Amino acid sequence: MAPLVNEFIPAQIDLIFAFFIGIFFGYILEQAGFSSSRKLVGLFYGYDFTVLRVFFTAGLTAMVGVIILTHFGLLNIDLVYINPLFVWSAIVGGLIMGLGFVIGGYCPGTSVCAAAIGKVDAIFFVLGGVLGVLFFGETYNFWEGIYLSANLGNPFLFDTLGISRELLAILFILIAVGTFIMVKKIESKVNPENNNDPTPKVYYKYIFIGIVALIIILPFMYNKKDYLLKKAQDTEFIKSQKFEMMSVDEFAYRIWDKDKKLIPVDFRSPVEYKGLQLPNSHNLTIEALFERANYKKLNKKEYQLVFLANDELTAKKAAFVASQIGYKNIFVLKDGIGSFVDNYLNFKPHPLPPDANKLVKDTYRFREVASKDLPKIIEESKPKEVKQEKSKRVLGGC
Amino acid sequence: MEQNKYLNPYIAGVLLGLVLLLAIFVSGRGLGASGAIKSVTVYGVEKIAPSHAENTKFYQKYLEEHNNSPLKNWLVFEVAGVIIGAFISGLTANRLALKLEKGPNVKTNGIRILGAIVGGFLFGVGSQLGRGCTSGAALSGLAVLSTGGILTMFAIFGGAYAFAYFFRKLWL
Numbered sequence: 001m002a003p004l005v006n007e008f009i010p011a012q013i014d015l016i017f018a019f020f021i022g023i024f025f026g027y028i029l030e031q032a033g034f035s036s037s038r039k040l041v042g043l044f045y046g047y048d049f050t051v052l053r054v055f056f057t058a059g060l061t062a063m064v065g066v067i068i069l070t071h072f073g074l075l076n077i078d079l080v081y082i083n084p085l086f087v088w089s090a091i092v093g094g095l096i097m098g099l100g101f102v103i104g105g106y107c108p109g110t111s112v113c114a115a116a117i118g119k120v121d122a123i124f125f126v127l128g129g130v131l132g133v134l135f136f137g138e139t140y141n142f143w144e145g146i147y148l149s150a151n152l153g154n155p156f157l158f159d160t161l162g163i164s165r166e167l168l169a170i171l172f173i174l175i176a177v178g179t180f181i182m183v184k185k186i187e188s189k190v191n192p193e194n195n196n197d198p199t200p201k202v203y204y205k206y207i208f209i210g211i212v213a214l215i216i217i218l219p220f221m222y223n224k225k226d227y228l229l230k231k232a233q234d235t236e237f238i239k240s241q242k243f244e245m246m247s248v249d250e251f252a253y254r255i256w257d258k259d260k261k262l263i264p265v266d267f268r269s270p271v272e273y274k275g276l277q278l279p280n281s282h283n284l285t286i287e288a289l290f291e292r293a294n295y296k297k298l299n300k301k302e303y304q305l306v307f308l309a310n311d312e313l314t315a316k317k318a319a320f321v322a323s324q325i326g327y328k329n330i331f332v333l334k335d336g337i338g339s340f341v342d343n344y345l346n347f348k349p350h351p352l353p354p355d356a357n358k359l360v361k362d363t364y365r366f367r368e369v370a371s372k373d374l375p376k377i378i379e380e381s382k383p384k385e386v387k388q389e390k391s392k393r394v395l396g397g398c
Numbered sequence: 399m400e401q402n403k404y405l406n407p408y409i410a411g412v413l414l415g416l417v418l419l420l421a422i423f424v425s426g427r428g429l430g431a432s433g434a435i436k437s438v439t440v441y442g443v444e445k446i447a448p449s450h451a452e453n454t455k456f457y458q459k460y461l462e463e464h465n466n467s468p469l470k471n472w473l474v475f476e477v478a479g480v481i482i483g484a485f486i487s488g489l490t491a492n493r494l495a496l497k498l499e500k501g502p503n504v505k506t507n508g509i510r511i512l513g514a515i516v517g518g519f520l521f522g523v524g525s526q527l528g529r530g531c532t533s534g535a536a537l538s539g540l541a542v543l544s545t546g547g548i549l550t551m552f553a554i555f556g557g558a559y560a561f562a563y564f565f566r567k568l569w570l
Contacts, residue, residue, distance in 0.1 A: 003426030014425055018472045022479020024417045025429055029480070030487035032410035037499050037514075041569050044562035050407045055537060057411020058418060062428075062541035065419035081427040083530060083539045085546035090535075093527025094553020096520050101558040102565045104517010105499075107532035108525065109431035109480065111518065116481040117488030120498040124511050125518035126435065132522015133439040140456035147527060152545075160545045168543060198406050 002075045007296075026113050035114040037105030037121060044102055046190040049183040053198065056176040060169075064211055067169055073224050078291070087150035104128065166215050173212055225290055228324050232286065232317040243319050246306055246331040248339045249363055255279060255377065256370045261302050267309040267318050268337070276341070279381035286318050289325060299327055308333035308340075347371030402491040418541055425472060428538020432525035434477035436460070437468040444468070473534075501569040513568055528553070 005014045032054045033039045042048025069075035101107060106114060106125045114122035136143065158168040184199060231237060254262045255278060264281035266273050273283040288294055298305060307315040307322070307330060315332045322330055333340070347367055352360065404410075418429055440460045444451040451457040464471060488494045500510035525531040528550040530539070536554055539547010 002423045004424045005426055009424065015470065015472060015475045017424055018421075018475040019479040021417060021421050021425075021429070022476035022481075023483035023486070024479075025414070025476065026480030026483025026485075027487045028405075028410055028414045028417065028483075030484040030493070031405040031491070032407060032414070033404035035484060035488065035493065038501065038569065041562075044558050045566065045569055050404070053407035054411040054414060055532075057408050058414035059537050059540035061412050061415025062418040062422065063543060065415070066422060066542055069419075069423065075423060077542070079426050080422055080542055081538075082542055083535055083544040083546035083550070085544075085549065086529070087549070089527045089529070090546055090550045091553045093524045093529070094535075094550045095557035095560075096524030097528060097531060097550075097554045098524075098557020098559075099561045100517040100520030100524060101532075101554065102517075102562045103520065103568070104514050105569070106514070106517065106521075107431070107554075108435055108518075108521055109429070109531065109533040112431060112434075112477055112480050113484040116484035117494050118496045120496060121500065121510050121514040124514040125521075128515035128518020128520075129432065129435045129522040129525075130439050130442075130518075131515070132519040132524075133436050133526065134443070134522075135519065136523045136526040137439070137443070137454060137456040140454070143527065144455075155545045157543045157545045157548050165543065172540075198408060 002069065003079055025109075026116065029110060029113040030117060034110040035117050035119060035122075037114065037119070040107075040110055041102060041105050046186045048191070049187055052183060053180060056179065060173055060176055063169060063172065064215065067165060067215065067218065071218050073290075076291075082154040082156070084154050085152040086148065087152065088146050089149070092146060164219070166219055169215050170212060173208075173215075177208070228321050229286065232321050235313065238313065238316050238320055241316070241320055243316055243332045244330065245334045247334050248343055249366065251306060251333055252340060252344050252370055252374065253366065256373055258377065261304055262306060263298065263303045264306045264308055264333075265298065265318070266337075267307065267314055272310070276337070276345075276378070277382055278378060284318075286321055289318065289322050289327070295325065295327070301328075304329045304331060306331045306333050308337050310338060311336045343367055344371050344374050402493075415541075418538065422538075422541065427472065428534065428541055429476065430473045430530060430534030430538065431477060431480070432521065432531035433473035433534055434471070435522065436526070437464070437471045437474045441468045501567070503567055503570065509568075524554075 005011070009017070029035070033050050034054070039048050040051055043051045066075065066077070066080075070077045097107070104111075104125050106122055108126075108129055111122045111125040111129070115126055140147075156165070158165045161168065180199070251262075251264075255264075258279070260280065262280065264278045266278065266281050266283045267286065268283070270283055273281075277283075282294075282298065284294060305322075305327065307319045309315040309318070312332065312335055315336065319330050319332050344367060349368065352364055356364075421427060421429055440451070440457050443454075443457055444461065451461065461468060468474075485494070498507050498510060500507070504510050521531060525535075528535050530536075530547065530550065532551075532554060535547045536551035540551060
């Protein structure tokens with residue numbers, strides 16, 4: 001699953017990829033006319049709205065692409081760089097940049113592009129940019145208060161507004177189309193000689209309608225994650241499935257034996273997990289099975305994953321979802337963790353029936369021995385720190 | 399030879415959007431520009447005045463985040479590509495020329511150069527506070543629908559419209 005970096009592409013290759021992305025970026029910017037400061041600032045004086053058209057079309061094209069890829073599980077948005085929100089810093093910084101835009105006639109990307117084709121003013125703009133960063137660096141203490149204040153994490157706008165991702169996307173598309181129509185009118189008023197109308201012909205309107213329709217029906221379309229999670233809630237269905245089971249005695253024996261290949265995957269709540277944390281275990285939710293980092297960590301040839309929860313059914317639900325995603329070597333702990341606690345951790349000596357066979361006697365003897373050792377083994381295995389089980393986002397930004 | 403016409407802005411927009419999407423799909427991050435200027439600046443400070451870089455929090459933080467090699471950075475490579483790409487475009491469209499572009503009522507080149515330096519300077523400062531510029535914060539932020547990026551986007555364009563009136567003589 002994308003982003004491809006780290007999983008399929010090493011960091012070095014990613015830098016080379018960045019170089020090629022930059023070539024396309026620079027080529028398109030220049031082709032669109034972003035190498036001209038007069039064309040760029042035309043947006044703010046009403047005589048040329050090229051920037052607005054290119055900018056919004058680009059942003060919304062990528063937005064639609066991200067939504068579609070995310071929906072079909074091809075892109076994990078949790079790993080994509082999401083600009084952090086520092087409210088005051090964003091507003092003040094944006095206003096300063098806006099001022100710089102109308103005074104300088106460029107923004108950083110376009111100035112580099114213009115400098116590359118020989119625009120002297122752009123070269124001075126880039127130089128000014130270097131001086132600006134230096135100034136900020138030298139006066140960082142002055143800015144630090146506002147720079148770090150009101151940090152609200154990395155929220156999405158649809159979460160901030162409390163609406164769905166798809167609805168926000170449609171709103172943005174409608175706003176953009178309305179703006180495109182409006183700026184055409186302004187442009188022809190301010191600059192009547194400009195009869196070069198870039199508005200797409202009828203044909204393109206169908207593409208636009210198609211995209212909006214696609215976003216509207218997207219939430220109702222097949223989605224593997226939602227489908228599996230829903231299927232897992234179907235108790236009758238789960239009961240009808242076959243799973244590899246592990247008896248509590250084998251489970252206990254292998255913990256007692258300090259078998260490193262045995263990986264308990266614990267689906268109880270974090271609070272319950274903290275109360276009893278088995279060696280080499282991981283605490284997950286069923287949803288977390290979909291995270292790439294967990295998949296990579298747990299899906300190793302030599303591992304035997306023992307899914308456990310308070311009851312057998314919950315563990316089976318998780319095992320079903322995991323096997324559908326592609327996890328291998330899954331076992332389900334028979335009768336849930338309660339059976340392990342009762343028979344081992346809270347072992348109470350009791351007389352055996354006189355006709356007990358050898359297996360029952362052996363099992364009893366093992367329980368008697370292991371019940372003394374297991375609490376120690378579990379205590380010793382406790383990690384010093386709480387494990388971070390989340391994979392990291394790409395570090396990005398300017 | 400005459401300059402070729404510019405690309406239709408809507409087509410350019412879709413192409414640019416696809417490039418941005420590709421960057422997100424492969425590298426997990428959007429496009430950017432000011433970050434590269436920052437990398438080069440910090441690199442310069444470290445080379446010219448290493449002890450100063452070591453004693454100043456801003457540079458120190460940045461060097462730490464980038465394992466002391468600020469130039470081995472995604473955005474630096476990307477912007478190097480931008481220079482090449484824009485150059486190729488300018489070459490094929492007959493737009494390569496050393497030229498100072500200014501508004502019709504700007505009398506001297508000095509005023510335009512001063513304006514460009516001040517504008518760049520403000521972008522240098524503002525993009526630090528905004529954690530990105532028009533590319534890294536506004537455009538890429540819009541693509542992933544991040545509140546932070548979109549807030550910065552509105553501030554940039556809102557600010558530009560608010561201040562445009564006072565600098566109309568530079569452009570009209």
